[in-house]
Amino acid sequence: MKTRSFADAIEDALAKAMARDANIIILGEDVHTLRRNLFVRFGKERVLPTPISEGAFVGAAVAAAMAGMRPVVEVMMVDFIAVAVDALLNHAAKINVFSGGKWNVPLVVRTACGGGYGDGGQHEQSLWGWLAHIPGLTVVVPSNPADAAGLMLAALEHDSPVIYLEHKLLSDYWLDLLGAGGRKTVQFDVPPHGTRGPVPKTPAKVPIGEAAYLREGNHMTIFSVGVGVHRAIEAAEVLEKQGISAGVIDLRTISPLDRNTVCEAAAATGRILCVDEDYENFGLSGELAAVVLEQGIPVKYARVCTKETIPYARHLEDQVLPNKKRILEAAVQLMQK
């Protein structure tokens, strides 16, 4: 084991895979500076800065994947994926079915997501539920360095398109670039175990579609991804002191959802609480309820999500995004249901 930052763990995984597989290329805006180490090591033929033309370069990455390459296409922030959504929704996700299963699209879309640093509602969205809604897209959201490496390795070996979401509060360089800008005068609620942590010397793949139990609990199970996982653990520690035993499960993959683990945990505790930084309506939190109810598991249910467009002002933003206080309130209410 060695201690790595979230961002370095991803880069190590990419470097390892790129050294092994010459068909892996990285393309996206500013990748020669954002991925400067890979740019120097593998050269401009394999790390290609693009124009600000998401529709063109994401679409091109889809077709390059169809034609034998393994592109890692970077869309700086998931919000900007909107500009390229046709390439994902109508093409990447559907090629395999349209070709009768003969044609794969081994594509990784790497994109930064999430809020908590004051960039406003057009740069801080999560959108994993929105993307996971589309059949044919795999969506992963790591919450710690080991999973960040493991999920990247898995994504790079996956034969269908994977959206890899990198939370900006976990990736130190994103937070510095967009939040701090070199300043020491601003503070962020950064989960320490998310940004730095042990990574195996030879990182292991984290299987796609496999959730992780992070904390056992008898009274309820909290499900989350990304930064939400850390907020949930903080809340569970407080709840324990109040006599409420809350388990925490990191889903890690949004789609395909680890239904077995979700149902098992729901059946065991009878209470589920979803902590989801993505929008509340028609998303991951509702999906969890549906999955459990479809199995006929009787549960009490609550959720703490983002309900509205994320406001710019930091104090408003902190209220809108799932935070420890909101999770605690929801958990206490859930116990009374």
Place this chain on the structure above:
Amino acid sequence: MNRNAENIKETMQPDPWFLYRLMLKSRLFEIEVTRLWQEGHIPGEMHLGMGEEAIIAGVVGQLSEGDAMALDHRGTPPLLMRGVDPVLLLREFLGRSDGLCRGRGGHMHLFCQNPLAASSGIVGASGPAAAGFALAARYLRPGTLAVAFFGEGAANQGMLMESLNLAAAWKLPVLFVCKDNQKAITTSSPSVTGGVLTERAEGFGIPAEAVDGIDAERIWHAAHEAITRARKGKGPTFLHARCVHLEGHFLGDPLLRIARHPLKEMRPMAGPLMKSLLNPKGSSMGKRTESLRTITSLIKENIKQRFSKQGDPLAYTRKKLQSDKPRLKALEAVVEAETRQVLAAALAPNPDD
């Protein structure tokens, strides 16, 4: 300010004093924004228009009642020069409920109904917005136009090129203003752009003109012709103006940070770069050194730009006004005093809180 604008229209000649005043107002305001950002009172990213002022002044200085502006992520100078209350703008940046957008938009998402202006943090989005404002103008405010401000990076965005076509096909009253600093964030624009942007616009049948973006008076002339065409229903025009961004892509731009504190900022980068250069598995050493050179030349270029005063549009116009030093001093004193008042008013406690 409005009276001055009226005068200009009557004389059909730009007034460098008026243009300098607009530019200075914006510059001094953004210097205060920089300070407040550095002190941590303004969160997140902050994209300034420092270096673009001549382009903005030359265009916005001759807009009239009913004209619309579609803005990018550098919306502060156009809004200030259009006469939007600077106190409301600054309060917005501070995230206050008494700000222009109640603290919910921030500097990339500024909206104003009168004068009509909307900004977006999505690169290229000002193209479709200007086309739509111009379409509405045709029904509701004949004789007015819409201006789209965007960078040369945005010129490669599909929606912007589609908007050029739409505006040309429908003869919409749009003035497309491309502010070209040759850099799409840190990517050299020529390295990712095919052809010449004015020719690209001409390919859509849109008259296009390249003007030096340092010279507010020249911008004014070019914009004047375009605005007149638009008002007469003769369709869109494309203006291309070179400029520099004196504070980089945004405040805290890593390339500028390196230029300012090379040793401190380069230290954490150097180790991983050397490891990448020397790792046994990778591309050939020739290719690796070439890649490394790409990065170091990017840094060198920024250091050079940092220490040259070239490209500052305020210095350029100010030089012209040096012939009347007392008037220049008086004007600067007035704008400085106004900025201090704005600052004091913006920082006063919010009675609603």
